[in-house]
Structure formats: C-alpha cells, structure tokens
Amino acid sequence: MSSDARTHVLTRIRRSLNRGELPDEARAELDRRINEPKPGVVPARATGEHAALVERFVEMAEFAAATVTRVPGMEAVPTAVADWLKGHNLAPKVVAAPDATLDGLEGHGTLEVTRGVAHPADQAAVTPCFAGVAETGTLVLLSGPEHPTSLNFLPDNHIIVVRASQVVGGYEEAWAKLRAQGAVPRTVNMVTGPSRTGDIEQTLQLGAHGPRRLHIVLIDDHRRGTDSGEG
Amino acid sequence: MNATSLQFKENAHRAIEDEKLKKALGTMKVGFREKRAAAVAKLPEFEELRDAGRDLKNHVLENLDHYLTVFEARVKEQGGHVHWCRDAEEARQTVLKICRDKGARTVTKGKSMIAEEIALNHFLEEKGIAPIETDLGEYIIQLRHEPPSHIIAPAIHVSKEAVADIFRETHKQYAADRPLSEPRQLLDEARDVLRGQFIEADVGITGANMLIAETGSTVIVTNEGNGDLTQLLPKTHVVLASIEKVVPTLDDACTILRLLARSATGQEMSSYTTFSTGPRRADDRDGPEEFHVVLIDNGRSGMLGTEFQEMLRCIRCAACMNHCPVYGAVGGHAYGWVYPGPMGSVLTPALIGIENSAPLPNASTLCGKCEEVCPMRIPLPRMLRHWREKEFERHLPPARVRQAFRFYAWIATRPKLWRWYTAAAARTLSIWGGKRGRIKSLPMAKPWTDARDMPAPEGETFMQRYKRQQKAGGKAA
Numbered sequence: 001m002s003s004d005a006r007t008h009v010l011t012r013i014r015r016s017l018n019r020g021e022l023p024d025e026a027r028a029e030l031d032r033r034i035n036e037p038k039p040g041v042v043p044a045r046a047t048g049e050h051a052a053l054v055e056r057f058v059e060m061a062e063f064a065a066a067t068v069t070r071v072p073g074m075e076a077v078p079t080a081v082a083d084w085l086k087g088h089n090l091a092p093k094v095v096a097a098p099d100a101t102l103d104g105l106e107g108h109g110t111l112e113v114t115r116g117v118a119h120p121a122d123q124a125a126v127t128p129c130f131a132g133v134a135e136t137g138t139l140v141l142l143s144g145p146e147h148p149t150s151l152n153f154l155p156d157n158h159i160i161v162v163r164a165s166q167v168v169g170g171y172e173e174a175w176a177k178l179r180a181q182g183a184v185p186r187t188v189n190m191v192t193g194p195s196r197t198g199d200i201e202q203t204l205q206l207g208a209h210g211p212r213r214l215h216i217v218l219i220d221d222h223r224r225g226t227d228s229g230e231g
Numbered sequence: 232m233n234a235t236s237l238q239f240k241e242n243a244h245r246a247i248e249d250e251k252l253k254k255a256l257g258t259m260k261v262g263f264r265e266k267r268a269a270a271v272a273k274l275p276e277f278e279e280l281r282d283a284g285r286d287l288k289n290h291v292l293e294n295l296d297h298y299l300t301v302f303e304a305r306v307k308e309q310g311g312h313v314h315w316c317r318d319a320e321e322a323r324q325t326v327l328k329i330c331r332d333k334g335a336r337t338v339t340k341g342k343s344m345i346a347e348e349i350a351l352n353h354f355l356e357e358k359g360i361a362p363i364e365t366d367l368g369e370y371i372i373q374l375r376h377e378p379p380s381h382i383i384a385p386a387i388h389v390s391k392e393a394v395a396d397i398f399r400e401t402h403k404q405y406a407a408d409r410p411l412s413e414p415r416q417l418l419d420e421a422r423d424v425l426r427g428q429f430i431e432a433d434v435g436i437t438g439a440n441m442l443i444a445e446t447g448s449t450v451i452v453t454n455e456g457n458g459d460l461t462q463l464l465p466k467t468h469v470v471l472a473s474i475e476k477v478v479p480t481l482d483d484a485c486t487i488l489r490l491l492a493r494s495a496t497g498q499e500m501s502s503y504t505t506f507s508t509g510p511r512r513a514d515d516r517d518g519p520e521e522f523h524v525v526l527i528d529n530g531r532s533g534m535l536g537t538e539f540q541e542m543l544r545c546i547r548c549a550a551c552m553n554h555c556p557v558y559g560a561v562g563g564h565a566y567g568w569v570y571p572g573p574m575g576s577v578l579t580p581a582l583i584g585i586e587n588s589a590p591l592p593n594a595s596t597l598c599g600k601c602e603e604v605c606p607m608r609i610p611l612p613r614m615l616r617h618w619r620e621k622e623f624e625r626h627l628p629p630a631r632v633r634q635a636f637r638f639y640a641w642i643a644t645r646p647k648l649w650r651w652y653t654a655a656a657a658r659t660l661s662i663w664g665g666k667r668g669r670i671k672s673l674p675m676a677k678p679w680t681d682a683r684d685m686p687a688p689e690g691e692t693f694m695q696r697y698k699r700q701q702k703a704g705g706k707a708a
C-alpha cells in the first residue's frame with residue numbers, strides 16, 4: 001500500500017504543479033538550501049552584547065512565568081536548590097539528570113539527590129540545559145543518557161541549571177551550536193515557562209500536564225570566561 | 232465525522248440563540264485578540280516575519296515533492312518509519328496496523344487536527360482500541376462526544392459547570408460531593424486521571440506543526456506538556472502529519488515559530504516546542520522504541536496549482552477565527568465540520584467538496600479582518616469569493632436568487648430604465664414608510680424585517696436630488 005501511495009502522492013503533486021520531477025540542478029540547489037541553513041528574519045532583541053543578552057534572557061523567562069535565581073558558581077547551586085524547595089514547602093529531595101555538570105549537587109548536607117529517569121511520584125527534577133535563548137527566555141534541552149526527557153515533564157517542579165555562557169541571542173544560534181556538536185538527539189525540548197492551559201473558560205492555569213513551576217538557577221560564569229555545558 | 236456544513240443556516244440560528252455559547256465566545260476578546268495585539272506590538276519585526284513566512288511556504292509548496300522525499304530519507308536514516316497515505320481511509324488503516332502490530336489496547340493522543348479530519352477516534356473505537364485524548368480541551372469534548380469547536384481551544388464552547396457535570400458523571404473513582412467549581416480543581420482532577428493513562432498506553436499519537444527536511448524531525452508546539460508525555464511514555468510514537476507541513480531547515484522553523492504563538496494565544500512562545508527525531512537512541516534511558524510518521528495527502532496535492540494553493544500555507548494558529556465576527560457570533564460547531572471560521576470556510580469545500588459545504592463561503596461578511604491578522608498572509612476573503620463564484624457556476628443558489636440577479640443585471644445595464652425604476656421604487660417605499668419613515672415588514676425581505684424595521688427612502692433618488700440641486704445652483708447637501 002505504502003509504496004503505491006508514495007508514488008501516487010508524489011505524482012499528483014507534480015501534476016498539480018504542472019511539471020515532472022525537478023531537474024538535477026534544481027534538486028541540487030534545494031539540497032544546498034537544506035544542507036547550508038541560513039537564518040531568516042532574526043529580531044533585533046536576539047542580538048547585542050552577551051551581558052545584555054543574559055539580562056534579556058532573565059527578563060523574558062520571568063515574563064513567561066519562570067522564576068530565576070542567580071548564583072556565582074556551581075558550588076552555590078545545591079543551596080539555591082534547597083532554599084527554593086524550602087520556600088515552596090517542598091521536601092529537600094530531587095531527582096537529577098545523570099550529567100557530570102551537576103556533580104556538585106550532592107555536596108549539600110540536607111539535599112537528597114537521586115539520579116536517573118523521573119517517576120510519577122517525583123516532586124522535583126534538576127536538569128542541565130544545552131542553551132538559554134535570550135529572545136524569549138527559552139531553554140533548549142537535549143535528550144541523551146545523561147538527560148532523560150522524563151525529567152522535563154513528569155515532576156511538578158522543574159529546576160534548570162543554566163550557565164550564563166550558555167545563553168545565546170536567538171534560536172538559530174542554538175541550532176548552529178547543535179549542528180557543530182554532530183548528531184541530533186531523539187528529543188530537543190524548547191521550554192518557555194511552566195506548563196499551562198487556558199482550556200477551561202480561557203482562564204490561565206499553570207501546571208497542566210507538565211511542571212507547575214519552572215525555576216532557573218543561572219550561574220553567572222560569563223564574567224570568569226569559562227565555557228562548559230551539557231553535551 | 233459526518234459534515235453538517237450544508238445546514239449552516241440552521242446551525243447558526245440555533246447557535247445565536249444559545250446564551251451560554253454567547254458568553255463563552257465573549258471570552259475571545261481578552262483571551263485571544265487583546266493578547267495577540269500586545270504580543271505583536273512587542274515585536275517590531277512581526278510584519279517582516281509575515282512576509283518571510285509567506286515566502287517560505289510558497290517556496291516549499293512549489294518544491295513539495297523534493298522536500299518530502301528528503302524528509303523521508305532523513306527519518307529513515309534515524310531509524311524511523313514513514314508511511315505515505317493518499318486519503319483518510321489509508322491513514323486510518325495505517326494507524327490501525329501499527330496499533331495491532333504492537334498489540335495496543337489503549338492509545339493516548341496529543342491534540343491533532345488531522346486526526347479529527349480523518350475521524351481517527353471513532354474508527355479506532357470501532358476496532359476495539361481505546362483512544363484517549365490528553366489535551367484538556369480535547370479530553371473534555373471527547374467525554375461529551377462532541378467535535379472541537381475551535382482549532383486551538385477545542386472546548387471553548389463549554390462552561391466550567393458543564394465540565395464539572397461531565398467529570399462527575401465519568402470519574403466515579405472520586406467522592407461524589409467533591410468541590411469542582413473552580414477551573415483549578417477541574418484541571419487537577421483531569422491531570423490526575425490522565426497521568427495513569429499516559430503510563431498505561433501502548434502507543435502515543437501526536438500531530439505535527441512542522442516537519443523538518445534537514446533533520447527528519449517532527450515538531451509539536453503545545454502549552455500543557457501532554458503531547459510530550461504522549462510521545463515519551465508509550466513504546467511507540469506515531470506522528471500524523473499532512474504533507475504541507477514540511478519546511479527545509481531548523482532555521483526555517485524559527486520563522487514559523489516566531490509567528491505561531493503570537494498569532495494564536497498572544498504568547499511570545501508556547502511553553503513547549505518539541506523536536507522528535509527517530510526512536511530513542513541505544514543508550515537513552517527513556518523515550519519510545521519506535522517512531523512512525525504517517526504522511527497524509529487527503530486532498531492537499533489537488534489544491535496545488537489552483538486558486539486555493541495559498542491555503543496550504545496555513546499554520547493553524549486560529550487568528551482568523553478569533554477575529555471573525557461571524558465565528559464570534561455562531562461558534563465553531565455551526566460550520567459543521569472539523570475546521571471552522573474563515574480558514575474552515577476555505578478549506579472545508581476543498582477537502583470535502585463544495586457540494587457538501589455550499590453555505591460556508593457565504594458565512595462571512597468579507598470584512599477582511601481575517602486576512603489582516605493571518606500570519607501567513609493568506610488572502611482568505613479572495614478565496615471565499617472564488618468559492619462563491621464556483622458555487623454560482625454550479626447553479627446551486629436557489630432559482631429565485633438566480634432570477635433576481637438576472638433581473639438586476641438586465642435593468643442595471645439600461646440607465647434610463649434603471650432611473651425610472653429606482654425613482655418609482657423610492658416614491659412607493661417612501662409613501663409606504665409614512666410619517667415614521669420606517670417599514671415594519673417587507674414581503675420580499677421578511678427574515679430581515681422580522682428583526683428590525685427598514686428605513687424608508689425619502690422619496691427621491693440620488694440622481695433626482697443631484698439634478699434638482701444643480702438646477703437650483705446650490706451645492707450638494
């Protein structure tokens with residue numbers, strides 16, 4: 001059925017467009033367009049000095065109903081996480097991505113950390129990210145053995161650790177970084193604020209099926225000029 | 232779903248008298264229109280992006296065969312499967328076969344308009360497989376056995392009291408007297424019920440906002456996160472996508488993403504935009520083991536090269552219906568099929584035939600608001616006019632209307648006769664209108680005068696007055 005249908009659909013498209021199969025040069029041109037991607041219209045707000053982009057990232061993430069804590073280095077992350085949990089009356093317990101950049105997490109006396117995939121009963125997840133996009137305060141998360149996707153969706157609370165050096169202006173810059181890294185993972189999640197719905201009488205509710213709260217711990221490492229991150 | 236588009240008039244009548252519906256549709260002003268306006272105002276490049284979006288999709292449509300074959304090849308390179316389907320029946324059979332191969336008893340579903348278009352739920356149920364909608368709005372209407380009434384807010388017509396009623400009726404596992412008066416309580420209950428379903432389902436079905444040729448990825452844009460759980464927890468992920476969804480690169484996808492959420496809900500970006508590429512990798516700890524893309528034509532290829540080709544640029548943002556005075560008055564069900572509002576009035580005749588949807592192109596005042604807000608700059612009013620012309624050519628309007636138009640054409644092309652006739656009519660109607668200058672009932676326009684009086688003309692035509700004033704040497708009053 002399928003190969004017949006394939007021929008039929010493709011033939012039908014060509015007939016409607018009043019042509020046969022595209023000539024070789026035209027196809028080569030289209031392949032070039034695919035294999036050498038170019039950004040289209042990039043908004044001005046996605047460009048500028050890196051320090052300004054980091055500020056914009058924070059502002060836009062908060063606009064999307066995420067919360068942000070800024071810390072000077074990884075060593076301050078466990079306390080920031082524990083404080084945030086306490087502030088929301090949550091037990092000091094998280095499931096964290098098995099990613100080496102989060103290795104300092106276990107250092108905090110009271111914070112109980114398990115590593116691996118999320119289970120429905122887990123209340124809070126901590127994950128790294130691949131990039132933060134200033135344009136809309138969006139976080140780009142890549143699936144992989146060190147970052148199971150279930151962490152991004154099952155727990156009620158999602159805490160994402162992002163380094164200022166990972167902040168880029170627009171989405172296209174994140175794609176360029178991804179291409180430089182090689183293969184595309186199974187799942188790329190662009191996350192902008194917590195889960196929400198307006199499906200009942202158009203009343204906005206946070207926390208539909210995904211996390212109710214999205215908290216960002218931003219490590220201000222750009223002043224030190226280090227560059228590290230997931231992947 | 233059986234279309235009732237031919238009964239648009241009756242459907243609309245019923246809808247207009249429905250006070251609850253009126254109240255529900257009233258939320259669109261703040262909920263959609265004001266938010267969109269604010270988001271657009273915040274992005275100076277928005278108009279430029281609209282041009283770019285239009286040009287991008289035009290380019291894709293002209294080269295659709297090539298982009299689809301590249302997309303297919305890259306899905307396969309990543310270990311996924313691609314199934315081509317000519318029509319709804321082939322698409323349904325394809326999904327059924329995948330489900331049967333996996334021994335699936337329940338499937339969870341993310342919101343997908345193409346699934347509605349091919350009436351997948353009903354079909355799967357018949358075959359003994361339980362489809363469970365997981366988008367809150369879709370879940371509500373599934374329980375109520377209703378079609379969606381809006382393409383991004385499927386339950387916009389349902390009040391929270393009605394949601395509470397159907398939840399009490401369905402979710403017997405909870406205490407009968409639990410409080411359910413607040414949207415929050417309703418949401419929490421649905422979330423709780425659906426959590427279990429996500430985990431039990433054997434197959435997860437999502438739609439696709441885009442397909443990326445560069446990477447062989449499918450893209451969904453959601454706010455709830457249900458589409459993500461749907462494709463993450465079951466062993467098999469099936470993506471339903473119509474063929475016009477493909478774009479060349481990830482960068483091209485950005486153009487559409489920058490337009491989509493702003494036009495739809497007035498957000499800068501929806502909460503979740505997810506790119507899925509093949510099944511889980513060998514060392515991944517979660518994710519589906521199988522990845523299937525069902526590519527569905529169902530009438531699209533036939534729209535290429537016609538005056539309706541541009542409709543295929545549509546990204547299903549719903550801005551056109553959110554701003555449409557007709558949709559705002561009658562709601563989505565009146566349109567009688569899957570796609571309501573201006574985009575539906577253009578698309579439905581193309582997909583199910585004008586003979587099954589003749590009234591739809593007339594369900595518009597041609598006010599132009601839809602084209603004004605359409606992010607893809609689709610000339611909706613022009614296409615509605617095309618359908619009206621086609622409809623007229625088919626001689627489907629009643630004989631009386633055709634006769635009237637013929638009479639009008641005959642008289643309007645004879646100036647002397649026209650002047651005599653209009654002068655006589657103006658005089659007669661003026662006398663009829665009496666001192667009040669209003670006519671309570673006109674036999675030829677009864678439905679119109681039923682609801683209002685017709686103002687009577689003042690007894691003179693424009694030409695008569697003009698001549699009189701010219702003679703008197705005065706300026707036109």
Ligand code: SF4
Pocket residue numbers: 494544545546547548549550551552574601604605606607608609
């Ligand atoms: S026709 Fe335009 S405005 Fe309407 S849903 Fe499609 S893209 Fe959006």
